[in-house]
Amino acid sequence: MFAASTSSTGLPLPRAGGLLLLPTSRSLLLPRHRHRLRLRDVGAAAAAGGGVSGGGGGAASSREPPRTLFPGGFKRPEIRVPALVLRVGADEALASGDAVVAAVARGVGIVVLEAGEEGGGRVYEAALSLKASVGDRAYLLVAERVDVASAVGASGVVLADDGIPAIVARSMMMKSNSDSIYLPLVARTIRSADTARSATSSEGADFLIIDTGSDDAINVMNGVSGTQHVKIPIFSTLSDSQSEGSYSDNTSRLLQSGASGIVMSLAGIQVLADDIIERDFSKVDTAESVLQANYSSASTLEEADNVMVLTREKAKVAGFTKLDEKVMQLISIEKPILSEAVAVIRKAAPMMEEVELLVDAASRLSEPFLLVTVGEFNSGKSTFINALLGRKYLQEGVVPTTNEIMLLSYSDVDSESAERCERHPDGQYMCYLSAPVLKEMNLVDTPGTNVILQRQQRLTEEYVPRADLILFVLSSDRPLTDSEVGFLQYVQQWKKKVVFVLNKLDLYRNSNELEEATAFIKENARKLLNTEDVTLFPVSSRSALEAKLLYSKNDGREHHGEALFNDPRWRNSKFYDLEHYLLSFLDGSTENGKERVRLKLETPIGIADRLLTSCQRLVKLEYEKAIDDLTSIKDLVSGANNYAVKIEADSDSWQRQISSLIARAKGRAISLMESTLQLSNIDLIFTYTLSGGKSTPTKVTSFFQNDILSPSLDDAANLLSEYSTWLSSTNVREANIYVDCFHERWGALVAQEQRIPPEKNELVNEEEKLCVKALDGFSASAAAKVFEEEIREVAWGTFGGLGVAGLSASLLTSVLTSTLEDLLALALCSAGGFFAISNFPTRRKLAVEKIGKAAEKLSSKVDEAIQQDISRSANQLVHFVETVSKPYQDACQQKIDWLQGVQGELSTVERKLQTLKVEIQNLHES
Numbered sequence: 001m002f003a004a005s006t007s008s009t010g011l012p013l014p015r016a017g018g019l020l021l022l023p024t025s026r027s028l029l030l031p032r033h034r035h036r037l038r039l040r041d042v043g044a045a046a047a048a049g050g051g052v053s054g055g056g057g058g059a060a061s062s063r064e065p066p067r068t069l070f071p072g073g074f075k076r077p078e079i080r081v082p083a084l085v086l087r088v089g090a091d092e093a094l095a096s097g098d099a100v101v102a103a104v105a106r107g108v109g110i111v112v113l114e115a116g117e118e119g120g121g122r123v124y125e126a127a128l129s130l131k132a133s134v135g136d137r138a139y140l141l142v143a144e145r146v147d148v149a150s151a152v153g154a155s156g157v158v159l160a161d162d163g164i165p166a167i168v169a170r171s172m173m174m175k176s177n178s179d180s181i182y183l184p185l186v187a188r189t190i191r192s193a194d195t196a197r198s199a200t201s202s203e204g205a206d207f208l209i210i211d212t213g214s215d216d217a218i219n220v221m222n223g224v225s226g227t228q229h230v231k232i233p234i235f236s237t238l239s240d241s242q243s244e245g246s247y248s249d250n251t252s253r254l255l256q257s258g259a260s261g262i263v264m265s266l267a268g269i270q271v272l273a274d275d276i277i278e279r280d281f282s283k284v285d286t287a288e289s290v291l292q293a294n295y296s297s298a299s300t301l302e303e304a305d306n307v308m309v310l311t312r313e314k315a316k317v318a319g320f321t322k323l324d325e326k327v328m329q330l331i332s333i334e335k336p337i338l339s340e341a342v343a344v345i346r347k348a349a350p351m352m353e354e355v356e357l358l359v360d361a362a363s364r365l366s367e368p369f370l371l372v373t374v375g376e377f378n379s380g381k382s383t384f385i386n387a388l389l390g391r392k393y394l395q396e397g398v399v400p401t402t403n404e405i406m407l408l409s410y411s412d413v414d415s416e417s418a419e420r421c422e423r424h425p426d427g428q429y430m431c432y433l434s435a436p437v438l439k440e441m442n443l444v445d446t447p448g449t450n451v452i453l454q455r456q457q458r459l460t461e462e463y464v465p466r467a468d469l470i471l472f473v474l475s476s477d478r479p480l481t482d483s484e485v486g487f488l489q490y491v492q493q494w495k496k497k498v499v500f501v502l503n504k505l506d507l508y509r510n511s512n513e514l515e516e517a518t519a520f521i522k523e524n525a526r527k528l529l530n531t532e533d534v535t536l537f538p539v540s541s542r543s544a545l546e547a548k549l550l551y552s553k554n555d556g557r558e559h560h561g562e563a564l565f566n567d568p569r570w571r572n573s574k575f576y577d578l579e580h581y582l583l584s585f586l587d588g589s590t591e592n593g594k595e596r597v598r599l600k601l602e603t604p605i606g607i608a609d610r611l612l613t614s615c616q617r618l619v620k621l622e623y624e625k626a627i628d629d630l631t632s633i634k635d636l637v638s639g640a641n642n643y644a645v646k647i648e649a650d651s652d653s654w655q656r657q658i659s660s661l662i663a664r665a666k667g668r669a670i671s672l673m674e675s676t677l678q679l680s681n682i683d684l685i686f687t688y689t690l691s692g693g694k695s696t697p698t699k700v701t702s703f704f705q706n707d708i709l710s711p712s713l714d715d716a717a718n719l720l721s722e723y724s725t726w727l728s729s730t731n732v733r734e735a736n737i738y739v740d741c742f743h744e745r746w747g748a749l750v751a752q753e754q755r756i757p758p759e760k761n762e763l764v765n766e767e768e769k770l771c772v773k774a775l776d777g778f779s780a781s782a783a784a785k786v787f788e789e790e791i792r793e794v795a796w797g798t799f800g801g802l803g804v805a806g807l808s809a810s811l812l813t814s815v816l817t818s819t820l821e822d823l824l825a826l827a828l829c830s831a832g833g834f835f836a837i838s839n840f841p842t843r844r845k846l847a848v849e850k851i852g853k854a855a856e857k858l859s860s861k862v863d864e865a866i867q868q869d870i871s872r873s874a875n876q877l878v879h880f881v882e883t884v885s886k887p888y889q890d891a892c893q894q895k896i897d898w899l900q901g902v903q904g905e906l907s908t909v910e911r912k913l914q915t916l917k918v919e920i921q922n923l924h925e926s
């Protein structure tokens with residue numbers, strides 16, 4: 001913990017100090033709750049950038065699978081302070097119409113839904129409605145009801161002072177929304193300074209809400225201010241029934257007393273004038289907040305960077321000074337390439353949140369060297385930093401002391417009073433100290449990798465890629481533990497230069513032990529970091545610090561060089577070598593000083609490299625997918641051609657039914673013809689012969705018409721109409737399957753309006769049912785007439801010229817029963833007629849054949865019509881599918897072309913970075 005300077009300003013932070021978004025955190029600030037692409041989404045993401053899965057010690061390794069490039073995965077939402085918080089009840093939320101939206105538009109950053117006495121259903125309804133109207137423009141928190149907050153996807157919960165532990169609420173919400181990379185916000189209401197202190201335990205609430213009257217709130221604020229125990233922002237509730245003036249006074253009073261936000265009712269916010277909101281909640285009155293505001297509004301990397309540099313200059317923050325011309329030149333070459341890289345990464349993977357790291361690193365090119373110390377808790381990181389700075393700035397202890405990340409940078413004013421430490425709501429402390437070494441080097445102290453809190457793990461991990469040099473502090477009593485190995489693997493993915501510090505050297509009893517430990521660490525580090533060049537310094541930070549403190553002047557800044565040097569504690573601490581090594585980094589004339597420049601210039605390139613590699617994997621996967629998609633779409637379209645075959649097979653049974661119907665009718669007609677044309681029916685035959693075609697239809701004809709043809713024709717017509725309906729509905733169903741399939745599989749590619757399918761009526765045009773029409777020309781009465789004519793033909797052709805009128809029909813019929821006998825009888829009756837009559841069976845056969853042919857003709861006409869219907873339906877379907885698929889095919893093709901373009905851009909920028917890297921490597925050799 002920050003020990004010396006906190007008291008100078010005191011915590012919690014005063015309003016002006018509560019500016020949250022210093023550049024460091026801003027660069028990592030993400031839009032609220034946007035679902036962002038995580039590299040896990042890239043499919044092979046576990047392998048992205050060399051495999052994320054190996055990284056992360058302690059807590060990280062127990063959380064699977066990795067969610068981003070960072071094993072810690074989760075990100076803390078940022079809260080802007082001073083925050084204006086709206087508190088609404090369920091009824092009010094449901095009845096408020098657009099009032100809540102208006103309040104958010106006026107500056108409300110957090111909306112708290114009070115559950116009150118309402119039932120769960122009502123609260124859920126209200127939460128849903130608030131979520132819909134607030135969207136991502138403000139955080140929605142639900143009081144008490146973790147279940148409701150989870151169900152509606154709220155940003156978090158507000159717990160009562162006697163409610164469930166914050167960690168339980170947070171993990172309940174995380175379980176129910178396992179896809180989110182944002183940690184849920186957990187606030188707790190408090191009523192006294194005591195509860196404030198107990199509510200701010202390490203993994204406790206994100207902020208506190210004092211829920212008492214305004215005066216009491218100020219008392220509570222006073223009770224907690226100036227103490228180190230309350231490390232999180234405190235918001236104060238402003239009760240209702242106040243006039244505009246008193247609202248205005250009270251918000252100011254509360255903010256001045258240290259509150260980081262004000263909680264108000266809807267009515268209260270409505271009374272609050274715009275200028276008060278502007279004055280109290282949008283104030284940007286410090287160099288850093290100006291910087292923040294300007295930086296946020298900058299649209300390009302250069303613009304943002306210029307803002308950074310200009311504003312920092314104004315704020316007189318130390319910079320990366322004494323750059324020679326060549327370095328300046330390289331920086332000016334590097335920045336546009338990095339800008340290009342950022343643009344192409346954003347283009348290739350718009351949701352890849354890690355690009356912010358690159359933006360940040362690029363903007364810090366001209367900043368002091370960033371040295372990040374990592375290691376397990378109790379390894380002596382804080383002691384090492386204190387020893388380096390020559391003063392006990394950081395708290396040390398055998399129990400974990402550094403729960404938060406500390407960024408130490410140089411304070412422009414050369415006096416202790418200017419030293420200060422500000423806490424950001426994302427958990428990190430920004431400390432401004434007057435130690436000279438910080439002029440050109442920023443130091444970061446991180447929590448122990450093995451006891452790191454979930455909320456800080458991601459932040460610590462984000463420092464790794466941004467670091468110019470990583471100082472890995474190992475403790476002599478447990479060198480290279482599992483968690484250290486895990487963290488080193490993560491560090492290796494960013495290809496960072498690591499310097500090992502084997503601390504607590506004094507614990508070794510002899511040089512053998514030290515040598516053994518050194519050899520062990522070096523050997524493993526070589527393997528883990530895939531390098532021959534392992535730098536390791538065995539030191540005793542505690543002895544070094546003690547010695548330095550002993551010889552430092554009261555102001556803690558100067559040491560009696562020689563006296564210190566001769567002190568055995570100092571000498572035995574071997575700290576000098578390490579210090580010398582690090583300080584040589586600050587001296588541009590030394591090899592290390594040159595390396596510092598190289599490392600600094602390479603930091604953003606390293607990040608860009610990794611992000612570009614991930615992007616390339618992502619784009620390649622997308623490209624392959626787009627190619628697959630296009631092939632699948634084309635396969636589907638050509639598969640539609642098989643529809644004709646399929647439908648033909650399916651319509652087989654229909655065809656068989658219709659054919660057998662016609663065949664049955666034909667059979668019956670033929671039997672009727674045969675039975676009619678028997679000489680035993682001589683009376684009937686004579687009727688035909690004699691009537692000469694002028695008589696009215698006989699019983700046979702009407703039987704043929706009414707009993708055989710008409711019913712068969714009706715049945716056939718019904719069957720064909722059913723068939724036809726089946727065919728069109730099958731067609732429509734098939735078409736729908738295609739439409740649904742395209743929509744389901746590739747809906748995301750094509751906008752709704754481009755997707756409107758062609759008119760499905762085309763597929764069911766009733767008028768064009770050929771098979772139904774096939775029967776149109778076939779009338780039962782006409783066919784019966786032909787039938788009758790045929791009989792008459794046969795009869796007349798046989799008997800017409802024989803003059804058989806006198807023949808006794810009755811005689812013949814009574815005596816003769818068979819055809820053979822008929823012939824014999826006729827031969828007897830009329831010797832001259834034998835020849836004619838002998839032709840009777842042939843004529844009869846011809847007549848029967850005619851019926852058969854007529855039936856077959858009808859049958860094949862129907863078959864033909866069915867075939868035509870099938871092929872027309874199939875063609876229509878193919879055409880339909882082609883039309884429906886067109887926008888999807890076009891979109892796929894466009895995507896393929898676009899992705900090819902992006903692949904080209906990624907390669908180009910990567911090549912430029914490689915060339916630059918070579919130039920940087922050669923910087924000092926040339």
Ligand SMILES: Nc1nc2c(ncn2[C@@H]2O[C@H](COP(=O)(O)OP(=O)(O)OP(=O)(O)O)[C@@H](O)[C@H]2O)c(=O)[nH]1
Pocket residue numbers: 375376377378379380381382383384395396397398399400401402403446447448503504505506507539540541542543
């Ligand atoms: N014997 C010995 N003890 C040391 C040395 N350096 C630090 N310590 C002790 O180790 C303990 C932990 O030191 P810190 O500096 O707080 O360790 P840290 O890594 O910063 O711990 P966290 O902040 O909790 O992560 C303290 O009791 C220190 O006094 C050393 O060189 N020798």
